[in-house]
Amino acid sequence: MKKIEPRALRDAFGQFMTGVTVVTCLDETGRPVGFTANSFSSVSLTPPLLLVCPGKFLTSFKAFNACERFAVSVLSEGQEDIANVFAGYKGDRFSRVGHAIDASGVPVIEGAVASFSCRTHQVMPAGDHAILIGEVMDFSQSEGRGLGYAGGRFFSLGLEHKARDPGARTNICGALVEANGGVLLKPSPEGYRLPECVAPDRTSLRDCLRDELQGLGMDVELGPVYSVFDDQSQGIHFAYLRAQATNVASTAGYENIPFSELSGLTFRSAATAHMLERFAEEARTRNFNLYLGDAVSGETHQIQARA
Ligand SMILES: Cc1cc2nc3c(=O)[nH]c(=O)nc-3n(C[C@H](O)[C@H](O)[C@H](O)COP(=O)(O)O)c2cc1C
Structure with missing residues (x-):
């Protein structure tokens, strides 16, 4: 069997164009935590389900693996800085980014093109990640285009069109x-x-x-x-x-x-x-x-x- 090199596989997975989301929840002490994720997918309309895959390497993994509520904010064009904060900044990420609090007390990112407040439906271990499935309890949507991600880079359809x-x-x-x-x-x-x-x-x-x-x-x-x-x-x-x-x-x-x-x-x-x-x-x-x-x-x- 061919040996699959994780680095090369990651590059190949990266050829799949995605949007960019920020996934948030509260940890066991009630502190908000969040990370940038492109593993988001819609799953079902009835019941309304979505999924996202938190990695076991995340400092917030324990919180996402155990959370009862979480939210997914779909970033809009121009929110690359927010994606970078939630992918790399080690301090208080929420102090750097405008956000609102949903009905469950979970932060959602301001200016996102859509956000989904979820109740945890199922968490499944899956290799070095988990699959976190949420039932959508509330959602909002606004005008505008989502931020894109492909080949390890952000892209914006608006700018592509203008180019x-x-x-x-x-x-x-x-x-x-x-x-x-x-x-x-x-x-x-x-x-x-x-x-x-x-x-x-x-x-x-x-x-x-x-x-x-x-x-x-x-x-x-x-x-x-x-x-x-x-x-x-x-x-x-x-x-x-x-x-x-x-x-x-x-x-x-x-x-x-x-x-x-x-x-x-x-x-x-x-x-x-x-x-x-x-x-x-x-x-x-x-x-x-x-x-x-x-x-x-x-x-x-x-x-x-x-x-
Ligand atoms: C565009 C993009 C998509 C990402 N998608 C995921 C993802 O789906 N799951 C994941 O666990 N990490 C993903 N990451 C990496 C995490 O955002 C990053 O490792 C995390 O914020 C680090 O947080 P920590 O310092 O709290 O561990 C992604 C990063 C970027 C830039």
Whole structure:
């Protein structure tokens, strides 16, 4: 018989496209626990049943194996951060994510495209996982698309559609906020990120960014455009502006990272990493250039130096 390598099998299973859910319950002390799961499946309409497979490796496995109630929240496009929190963050996951409490006291994720509150119907051991079958006691559904997962990566049908329609791109505008020889960055499981917003069109990038930064409690003066590029594969147009913090308190989880430490960090995308490497280099002489191109290649243009 052919020896089945778990790693290779996991990759092959990963070819099956799924949605992404967060499964939650209360542990024996009444503390909420949760994990990201793509093993969700609908099972039956009458009676209303669904299933999800918690792994025995989960720190919360004991809770899911014994729970009488649990909930499944189907994440929506744009909730990748929440999926990452519930897949990797080791602290209080619920303090990082907006949630409501269902009739059984179990948290459900805010902004999910659907959520199901369940009574445990059956738990079956199954190899290194268990099959947790729930009877749906209540559910809700909202407009929008679910977040996708395939080949170990998240995907969004909305962005895929936009990528095919060049007229309908997503516009993301971000800021390199300088504060005392550093840049404000937020750590996330996927790497450090800059403050960003999704703008409705390319004519309102600055306003959108100003509102976003204000919302984050950052006191900043927006400066010139620093980098403009398209990511063809995702259909996203990025524009980053320089900005100066006028009040340096670190806010909303953003940390002031010194220029000298930027090159050693992991960023959410290679394009962000390149941009910040260039920024750290140019900040030494205060001779900033403008980058125009795509996420992989482009040109830097000399612009008038401004302190
Ligand atoms: C997209 C995705 C799907 C996942 N699906 C499952 C799953 O179905 N069952 C499972 O046990 N773990 C799954 N995981 C892994 C768990 O989310 C992860 O191991 C867990 O949150 C770790 O929690 P712990 O630190 O409390 O052990 C998945 C992770 C991701 C990113």
